[in-house]
Amino acid sequence: MERHEVANTVSGATVGGHVVQAGSIGSVHLHQPPTVPTPRQIRNPRPTFVNRDRELAALTSALGRLDDGRPTVVAFTGLGGVGKTELVSQFSSRNRASFAGGDLYADLSAYRHLGGVDLSEVLAGFLRAFGVDAPAALPERAARFRTITATRHVLVFLDNVEHAAEVRTLLPSCGLVVVAGRRRLPGLMLDGAEVLQLGPLSRAAGATLVRRWLGPQRGTERDLEALVELCGGLPLALNAVGFQLLERDDLEVDQAVVELSDPDRRLASLNNEEGGIGRVLDPVYRRLGPHARALYQVVGANPGPFVSAELAAAAGVEQVPDALRTLRAAHLLDDVEEGGPEKRYRAHDLVRLHARSCARELPEYLDLLARIVRYYRGRTAVADALVLGDRFRIQDPNGQGLPGFAGKSEALQWLRAERANLRELVRAAAEQGWHGEVWRLCESLWSLYHSDKNYGDWIETHRLGVESAQWDNRPDAVIRMRNQLARAYYELKEYPSAAEQVAMATELLPLVEEPRLSGVLYETDGLLCLADGRPEHAVERFELAREANEGDAHGVVVQSYNIAQALIAAGRAAEAIHVLDGATSLADRTDDASMLMRLPLVRARAHRALGQAESAVHWAGECVRRAVELGHRAKEREALELLVSLAEETGDDDLAARSRARIGELKP
Incomplete structure (x- = not known):
């Protein structure tokens, strides 16, 4: 019998299956291996998206750092409703090709109970997304998740994270993990994560976003930017307003701006099915501990935008450092980078609005506001007493046990840093009818306004x-x-208005006994005479003012200073120097630093009038030196401007250049 050699071959590749040669298989069953699904859990982005170039660039950069041995972590923290989730959705949609293993999403707030997160259940959901049964124990679930992700790049988005420890258990073996949270997450930085704070939209970016909703014909750019400002650049708030505008064709953008301009109506306007500022912040407020909640109430009761540890303590908050840490961690307070001698904090405008509504619900709200007003009135009086020394005051500048300042310069720095708070405090005290607090605050604010020339605040207050x-x-x-x-x-230079105020004040002089009150009016009238080109009349007024200040060394020095200015204007510069000699001697004996700064400037003008340029330069420079020591920018600028004129007259180009350069450095 002839035998034939038989050989079976299979050419090509086989993928995911079996090759079997059998004459009879019988009861053998062959199963195809399961197909691992590719999860796509991160929601699709909205078509309207603006700005966030810096944050998208950070995520794109993280793609270049992906390592098969470990995950890359980028975290975004910020106030609720600032747009963290939308940012990650945009990035995911644009970069799905980079994550062949899929993308996973978990909102940890849905798994949080009594302050803790059920991480085991989060991992079970991730495993189910890959078509894998979850073991019973948390360590085994975490291990299986790491095994599945060891050979694939995945994008994991963990939303509403509150603690770094919540992230560590949920890390894959490789890929990119994006974390979003309303609390600061410094612990992730220790793990090598990049942590960025997501801030509000700029006015221009927010206006662009609203324009995309409304179309080109509705609302001016100015109105749209005003709308964004009133919403604090918060996308959640803009959604609420946009919803109203789209729902009501008869509501114009400028009308919405007017409605939102009323603080008492704004929070209600921003609460609807698309916004819900209250729904975002109410749970955060409820979860605060008693000390942090008390500080949040101070943020709401304080009429101004800034708070400090000292203000909080004066308002009755206990455990202030812990309370500050809690509000900072939750992005309810942010550091103020520039400011006075003590650390200050500021809340987002809509957070302040919410805090205000919380504070006003307190039965003791007016008592809290009164404590804040008393603190600022007392501290301002302490600062004024340091900055201007023993000038005549109606009120007692006693700070009622409040902390002092290291010196005049620090006191003036504090006044400058608190300027916005002080202006709003005057308004709030006036609204409550606390009249004694209002005029006392204003009297002490002279040291700030006379130094920095904040004319708008000065006149209003x-x-x-x-x-x-x-x-x-x-x-x-x-x-x-x-x-x-x-x-x-x-x-x-609104001289008629100034003269009107002096005239109305003069009518009241028969009702008071304090002679220095007539002195302050003679002084202002003398200044008006100088401005009107009547220097001899000015000399008479200033001499009457000096007489009214007999016994008050500072008042005598001030009026001698004024007399010298009037004498120079009257062509009597030599007499002016004689008057200045006596004033300087008295200021030296009484250590009157503010006048020892001012007197050299008038002396420089007297020497200039006498043709003594070298002496004039010397005394103008002395004024600059003392003004720098006291932090008195207005007087420093005035002396520098005189130096520029003197340098031009004498041909000293170097002095002129240096003086101009310094003037350019001074803030207006």
């Missing part, structure tokens, strides 16, 4: 100060307020 002094039935305070208001008008 002192108009309220005049009204409050009248309500308080204090003619002495009315005279003081009107005179300080007149000085603002005088410096703005």
Whole structure:
């Protein structure tokens, strides 16, 4: 019988199956291996998306750092509703090709109970997404998750993370993990993660976003930017307003701006099915401990934008450092980078609005506001006493046991840093009818406004100060307020308004006994005479002012300073130097630093008038030196401008250049 050689061959590749040669298989069953699904859990992005170039660039950069041996972690923290989830959705949609293993999503707030997260259940969900049964124990689930992700790049998005430890258990073996949270996550930085804070949209970017919803014909760019500003650049708030505008064709953008401009109506306007600012912040507020909640209430009760540890303690908050850490961690407070001698913090505008609503629900709200006002009135009086020394004051500048300052410069720095708070405190105290607090605050604010020339604040607060002094039935305070208001008008060269205030104050002099009150009015009237080209009349007024200040060394020095200026204007510069000699001697004996700074400037002008340029340069430079020591920018600028003129007259190009350069460095 002839035999034949038989050989079976299979050419090509086999993928995911079996090759069997059998004459009879019988009961043998062959199964195809299961296909591992590719999860795509991160939601699709919305079509309207603006800005966030920096954050998208950070995520794109992280793609280049992917390592098969370990995951790369990038975290975004920020206030709820700032757009963290949308940012990651945009990135995921644009870069799905880089994550062949799929993308996973977990909102940890859905797994959080009594402050803890059920990480085991999160991992079970991830495993099910890969078509794998989850073991019973957490360590085994974590191990299986790492095994599955060891050979594939995945994108894992963990939303609403509160603690770094919640992330560590959920890390894959490789790929990119993006974390989003409303709390700061410094612990992740220790693990090598890149942690970025996501801030609000700029006015331009927010306006672009709203324009994409409304179309090109509705609302001006100015109105849209105003809308963004009132929403604090928060996308969640903009969604709420956009929803209203799209739902109501009759609601114009400028009308929405007017409605949102009322703080008492704004929070209600921003709560709807698309916004829900209250729904975001209410749970956060409820979860705060008692000390952090008390600090949050101070944030809401404080009329101004800034809070400090000292303010919190004065308002009655206990365990202030812990309370500050808690609010900072939750992005309810942010550090203020520039400011005075103590650390200050600021809340996002909508957080302040929410905190305000929480504070106003307190039965003791007015008591809390009163404590804040008393703190600022006392601390401002302490600062004023340091900056301007023993100048005449109606009120007792006692700080009621409040902390002091290291010196005049630090006190002036504090006043500058708290300027916005102080302006709002005056308004709030006036609204409550706390008239004594209003005019006392205004009297102490002279040291700030006279130094920095904040004319808008100066005039607004002192108009309220005049009204409050009248309500308080204090003619002495009315005279003081009107005179300080007149000085603002005088410096703005609004001389008729200044003269009107002096005239109305003068009518009240028969009702007061303090002679220095007539002195302050003679002084302002003398300045107006100088401005009107009547220097001899000015000399007379200033001499009357000096006489009214007999016994008050500072007042005598100030009026001698004024007399010298009037004498120079009258062509009597030699007499002016004689007057300045006596004033400087008295200021030296009484250690009157503010006047020892000012007197050299008038002396420089007197020497200039006498043709003594070298002496004039010397004394102008002395004024600059002392102004720098005291942090008095306005007087430093004035002396530098005189130096520029002197340098031009003498041909000293180097002095002129140096003086101009320094003037350019001074903030207006």
